Amino acid sequence: MEPMAGEWTSAAHSMGTTIMAVEYNGGVILGADSRTTTGVYVANRASDKITQLTDNVYLCRSGSAADTQVVSDYVRYFLNQHTIQLGREATVKTAATLVKELAYQNKSFLQAGMIVAGWDKYDGGSVYAVPLGGTLLRLPFATGGSGSSYLYGFLDQAWRPQMSKDEAERFVVKSIALAIARDGASGGVVRTVTVNEHGVERNFFAGDKLPLFHEEIPPGRNSLLA
């Protein structure tokens, strides 16, 4: 009877990916890994999981690749029309609400955990989480995907409000790198997108340039060939 007892215990899915968005003092940073898996095979080791919705709003996608592509296509289409009719750029809140509406109304068909983030002149940088089920939550930072499980402890300890742009980007790259280190469904490179009043900047942090953690070693020569 009560909502807490029930099927969610057997409905656990693994969502390959680590995605993240952080609000900083002046805008947002979105980050993601680049691994797409079909079962145990890495189908694409250099995917781009950060998708543009408008000039000033981007979407991080986790879960079913097909489902999130369709949702982002629809929202891009709606926002394109909306911007023409409105006569000015769409707000992050509007984009996030459209994503939520699709996620909520189609909750029984979709496996899509998404994060909407961007910059507009009314609210500055904003981050909105749209997890499974279609709840809409505005947050100072959000994570998603299977890799995010490994980050809760780190983020609880390390996140601070009002970081600078560089601090925030380093923070995102370190977080995703930590998740990649432990989550089999996350890997490859770390892509970041920075959105602020000046525009958009894409960055790329190659797999072999990421920080190394416990028991990981830098690439080097075979010790037999010394």
Place this chain on the structure above:
Amino acid sequence: MRWEEEGMKQNAFIMGNKLMGSNPHAFSLIMPSIPITHTQTPYVTGTSVLGIKYKDGVLIAADTAGSYGSTTRYKSVERLRPIGQNTLVGATGEMSDFQTILQILDRLIITNAMFDDDNTLGPPDIHSYLNRVMYNQRNKLDPFWNTLMLGGVKNGVKYLGNVTMLGLHYVDDHVATGFGIHLAQPIFRNEWNEDMTLEQGTKLLEKCMLVLFYRDRSAINKMQIANITEDGVKISEPYALQTKWDYEAFSNPTVGNEGSW
């Protein structure tokens, strides 16, 4: 009567596709040839809500956790919301459905205000409406996966009740949802009385919230209490309770019986 028809049309507008209005299929990604039945599973959930009547009104408490299965994923979710001037709604269960219900209630309040006749909707009216909403969704095998608590004061009459996802509804002097039914209600039954002051009522709720924090794995130590009186709805800022762990018996419980717990 024509005004009744208008009222029915407004309800269809609200209930159409839960919200959408002119085109209920605007956000549907598939067009089925047979009716869809849903009966979902909850994802982001809120745990217990507790409520008691006291001398001057009604007190309702809930923590601010949004759980995702066994993970405490969101720690600042407001599960208590004012509706109109006299009522407060608290929700257990799926948070996305609660957000939709809040939009439906918003429509209800606004539509009622548009009659511009100084009539406002009170707690019994909201309770009755929510019951219809929940029961009708249940009949479509597409429930809002929530248990809602409803409390308020209007014209000196204190009101407190629940509505479940099946459309079961009831009122009482003290109510609880979720785990609170099992842990808090018995305490209410023993310790509640009609003339409690604000301070006594708060202490009783905090006592029960502490028990829930100790014994409900989904609960966190960050809660809000709402006080609804004739003067209106006031929801506190989130705060935490003092917990006690320094019992002698807790420090070395397995000395002498190793392997015990």
